[in-house]
Amino acid sequence: MRPVMVGHQETVADGGRARVRVRMRPPAQAPLPHPSQGQHSGPEPPDGRQPSEEGHGPDVEYQRLVEEGVLDERRFVRAVFSGRRRGHAVPWERVVLRPVEIKGRPHVQFTYHGAARSVDRNRAGPAVREELATALRLPFRSFFVELTDREVHVTFNKRGEVAVHSVKKATPVPRAVTHDRQKRRPLPEGEPEAYLVASGIMAPDGRVKADKYDKFRQINEFVKLLDQVVTKQGGHALPESIVDFGCGNAYLTFAAYHYFRDLLRHPVVLCGVDVKGELLEAHRAEAAALGWDGLTFAADTIATYAPPRAPDLVLSLHACDTATDDALARAIQWRSRYVLSVPCCQHELQRQLRDREDTTALRPVYRYGILAERLGDVLTDTLRALTLRICGYRCDVVQFVTSEHTAKNVMIRATRTGRTGDAAVVDEYLRLRDFLGVTPYLERLLGGEFEAALGAVRPNPRIPGPD
Ligand SMILES: C[S@@+](CC[C@H](N)C(=O)[O-])C[C@H]1O[C@@H](n2cnc3c(N)ncnc32)[C@H](O)[C@@H]1O
Secondary structure, three states, X not given: OOOEEEEEEEEEEEOOEEEEEEEEXXXXXXXXXXXXXXXXXXXXXXXXXXXXXXXXXXXXXXHHHHHHHHHOOOOEEEEEEEOOOOOOOOOOOEEEEEEEEEOOEEXXXXXXXXXXXXXXXXXXXXHHHHHHHHHHOOOOOEEEEEEOOEEEEEEEOXXXXXXXXXXXXOOOOOOOOEEOOOOOOOOOOOOOOHHHHHOOOEOOOOOEOHHHHHHHHHHHHHHHHHHHHHHHHOOOOOOOEEEEEXXXXXXXXXXXXXXXXXXXXXXXXXXXXXXXXXHHHHHHHHHHHHOOOOEEEEEOOOOOOOOOOOOOEEEEEEEOOOHHHHHHHHHHHHOOOEEEEEEOOOOHHHHHHHHOOOOOOOHHHHHOHHHHXXXXXXXXXXXHHHHHHHOOEEXXXXXXXXXXXXXOOEEEEEEEOOOOOOHHHHHHHHHHHHHHOOOOHHHHHXXXXXXXXXXXXXXXXXOOOOO
């Protein structure tokens, strides 16, 4: 059933932007194609069924507008289909379309992002139209198409009515086609991004400033690792509330907000928290200038910050020493779905290791300050990863930017599973802790609940509270 225009079309002069707005009556709630239908056990991308008749009606039909945009080989930049219409299920969280060149031939890449994994399909020639027609029949709530000089936004409201906004860009952007041999970054060089320009990383034409290249690389790496957790490994809905503990200069705070708001087109509220309140006024001004009203900043400590609701995602990037433990403890206590933590300097466990008489075979390591420090880092993060696993998280430890840029390049990523107190993991934790003869700070912070998880496997009476 095709949507019927019930409103009107208008052109609005909007500070140099021409806007065409069309309202349509909703398509009937007929069942829409489902990519997991057929022989597949899990969700698979749409399978190239014949396009429906829906996209070939009156000029104002949203499907035709989207199709025209995507098939425009000179102007198409990207498209994102996301959300789900009320009363419908969509097996993919979103589909991202972009032009790519493969073996010298133009293609459109359809990336289907599901809760557990993503699938790429590259289509050329008439197959683009077929894949597109099938993707368009999925009951997404929002269809967004970016052209070099225009953006088309199609949105279904709660009543199922569809609104189409076509907005002319004040400044056209260049079209960037990814080549199959080229590594694509989430924030590509040469494509100006307002917040990167505002923060002085990019020039207005999208060039990355020479002295900001490391920061640019770090931001891209961070967004890539974040994307892997929330869209590929997650198994959960995307987060809605986020806290960034120890946000500091907030490059990564802005990057996280941009990732959800602009790349995923998924609204979030994000609060950057830092004890250095004097830093935050400039961040608030920048967020306001960008119109990012879901991005706020709070002058507070990690331990005392009181969010309006428990965050789904906790970030803690280069928080010093035990500040990382404070952040992990809060995430665990809130039962946050996702945690991304890049520890910084670690002194607490090193102090404990230094202060005790080591009678084990590790003793020679402590003769050399730098080796003792590195061992302390490794042991601290191993105990943190085990603690997260005991507390109901799947956890991995990955490299964050290569070591030639910084030695603080380990990221602990965790996704909540809710399966707490795994006996084998508790045993690993206790054996390592007791071998070292230490009491990790995170264990003291977590107190009773964690103590109970450990005690359920092996009674352990000695856990003093935090200092
Ligand atoms: C090294 S900076 C990291 C900034 C940013 N996250 C990044 O990765 O670029 C660490 C920040 O954490 C803040 N911080 C350290 N301990 C904190 C605590 N307990 N509560 C809140 N902020 C803290 C510091 O003020 C500093 O701005």
